[in-house]
């Protein structure tokens with residue numbers, strides 16, 4: 151284990167809540183459970199989708215020029231301030247114990263921890279195009295709702311050949327002046343209905359593969375365009391890569407949580423999975439893949455865990471079983 155902050159009490163290994171994954175979803179759950187007074191640890195490998203952000207869009211109160219890593223660092227400092235234990239490590243397995251408390255054993259590459267509740271916020275990995283590539287955030291983009299705005303009046307490409315690529319290309323017409331789909335020598339796998347639809351839109355479909363890319367003359371950090379194997383040269387402001395999502399759902403599947411057909415983990419409105427005590431939040435679950443959405447899911451899961459774990463209020467049955475009601479009645483006499 152390489153601990154980011156665990157220096158004072160190296161022996162502490164049991165928690166009420168263990169969050170796996172330190173993106174916006176997991177960080178928010180950990181902030182809530184910590185501030186709702188539950189001993190919480192967050193175990194994060196590092197990287198992830200938020201760390202890929204060059205700028206941060208659509209997050210009220212966060213300036214656009216804040217990078218993903220700066221955003222995450224601020225969040226980690228908030229957690230440290232309230233006393234969350236942060237570990238930089240990779241969780242290899244989560245198993246059931248036979249104990250009533252500490253129902254889960256969480257194994258990392260080098261340590262074992264115990265928890266009453268486990269939250270999975272392990273996200274997904276974007277399928278990447280083969281080189282040549284512009285830099286992510288500087289002509290290569292993965293998040294339409296985050297970056298579509300910057301394509302207003304510009305020329306855009308969508309790299310890919312599946313249903314998602316065709317639909318993102320059509321949606322991008324709401325922003326960009328021109329949109330090309332770059333098949334890169336692959337046959338489209340979209341349906342015949344989608345084929346008819348996309349060809350009826352003002353989207354150009356380029357079959358030839360890319361041979362090389364060139365940079366923007368005014369800003370060498372940005373993409374200028376691509377040269378294709380058929381000799382064509384096309385200028386682009388930038389575009390989106392659509393090569394699918396590889397969901398990091400191994401831990402959820404290992405625990406027996408229901409996994410949806412697309413690889414997301416099935417959850418209820420509070421992030422509860424189909425397995426008692428196991429929650430999932432953020433991009434790992436169905437819905438829009440956005441920071442405010444991941445944070446909202448993280449918050450709801452945090453509050454729901456608090457409602458499960460908190461001691462008070464007790465039910466009348468519990469209080470009667472403890473004899474406190476009789477004691478109070480006796481005092482009144």
Ligand SMILES: Cc1cc2nc3c(=O)[nH]c(=O)nc-3n(C[C@H](O)[C@H](O)[C@H](O)COP(=O)(O)OP(=O)(O)OC[C@H]3O[C@@H](n4cnc5c(N)ncnc54)[C@H](O)[C@@H]3O)c2cc1C
Nearest residue numbers: 171173174175195198199200207241273432433439440441
């Ligand atoms: C290039 C790019 C730009 C984007 N820009 C924006 C934007 O401007 N605004 C916006 O709202 N959204 C943006 N998004 C989307 C946003 O980043 C995601 O919706 C958000 O990060 C999801 O948060 P998360 O916590 O679910 O997952 P992630 O941020 O992906 O974090 C998951 C974390 O879990 C860790 N992990 C996975 N498995 C394990 C394991 N077994 N053990 C330990 N750790 C593990 C990963 O290492 C990672 O740190 C962008 C996405 C991309 C790719």
